[in-house]
Amino acid sequence: MLNTDDLRFFAAIADAPSLAAASRALDVSPPAVTQRLRALEERLGVHLVDRAGRHLALTDEGELLAERGRAVLESLGDLDEALAARRGQVVGHLRIVAPLGFGRRHVAPVAAAFQQAHPQVAIDLLLSDRIGGVPSGTWDLAIHVGEIAQAAPGLIARRLAPNARLVCAAPAYLAARGTPATPGDLRDHACIALRENDEDVTLWRFRREDGAEERIRVEPRLASNDGEVVRRWALSGRGIILRSEWDVADDLRAGRLVRLLGPYALPDAPVVALLGARRARAARTGRFLEALAGTLDPPPWRSRSG
Structure with missing residues (x-):
């Protein structure tokens, strides 16, 4: 017979790309996950996971257990929450x-x-x-x-x-390399890219005051997937960044960074x-x-x- 612990255990497996990832999500060792999964399959008399491939794949029975199990867990959660709401919790x-x-x-x-x-x-x-x-x-x-x-x-x-997107650089960089007046000038500058959200991060899109769009492909010599690293590079004068307003607003107010290309708008974020x-x-x-x-x-x- 299944219990809620079994359902939660298998839900973690169903949501993971591999048994190793499931073990990390469950905070137990991979052998412990494998042993418990084998015991669950033996108890139910069906195979739940196809172990032939490198990635975890559920069998038809595994898909059924995952789907129905989530529904049961959600219903129990809803019931618990409804009763708690009656108590003001x-x-x-x-x-x-x-x-x-x-x-x-x-x-x-x-x-x-x-x-x-x-x-x-x-x-x-x-x-x-x-x-x-x-x-x-x-x-x-x-x-x-x-x-x-x-x-x-x-x-x-x-x-x-x-939240706006802004192009900015440190005063030290601008003193050494000059200030770009148009998006096209960025081709002659050191630009820094932040790689996130699988976006095309080297294509910077600007909209002129007349509404026309101007796209510039920058060629960064520095790039990172960490926004804090990118910001610190800019603060140290290494180049020009395109960053969210929330991340650089304090630096702009304090004068540590200078906003560039003000007449040209970037897509909001x-x-x-x-x-x-x-x-x-x-x-x-x-x-x-x-x-x-x-x-x-x-x-x-x-x-x-x-």
Whole structure:
């Protein structure tokens, strides 16, 4: 007979690309995962996982168990939450995904404060600059920085805060290399690229005052997937960066960085929350989203400008 521990165990396997990844998610050794999976299969009398390939693949029976098991766990969670709501409490497990830099600065403090205010809520915060690579079934709420043309089926997008993209450099760099007057001048400058979200990060798109778009392909000599590294390179005078307003606003106000190409607009990168229609109804998800939205209204990167 199956129990909820079995369902949670197999849900972790179903959400992982390999048994090794499942063992990390479950915080147990790979042999322990393999042994428990074999015991579960023997108890049920069916094969749940195809071990022939390098990547984990569920059998038809495994797909059935994963699908029905998630439904059972969600129903139990809903029941637990409904009963807690009658007592005026917020309970449950809240799984949040957020970009590395933005999550560290703006999401993590809210998560800690929210859990302290609601001790019966357990929060897992995963920071990653490749949110698209994190299966949507593994999180309740995802924070994305950047425009979303259309949310994936079954997801709801809620804009939390405006955020512009800016081109900037340190005064020392500009003193040594000069200040670009047009986007085309960037071809003669040292540009620094931030590789994130699988975007084409060396194609910088500008819109002139007359509305026409100008695209410039930069050839960075320095590039990183870490926004803090890119920002520090710029601060040290190594080149020109294209960064989110939230990340460089304090440096611009303090004069550590100088905004460039002011007449040319770049595509905005608003802060957006993504959540499933079912998860959106959970009290813990809604309450946390309210708490996070409250800290971003007005946006802290703009509220200190005066």
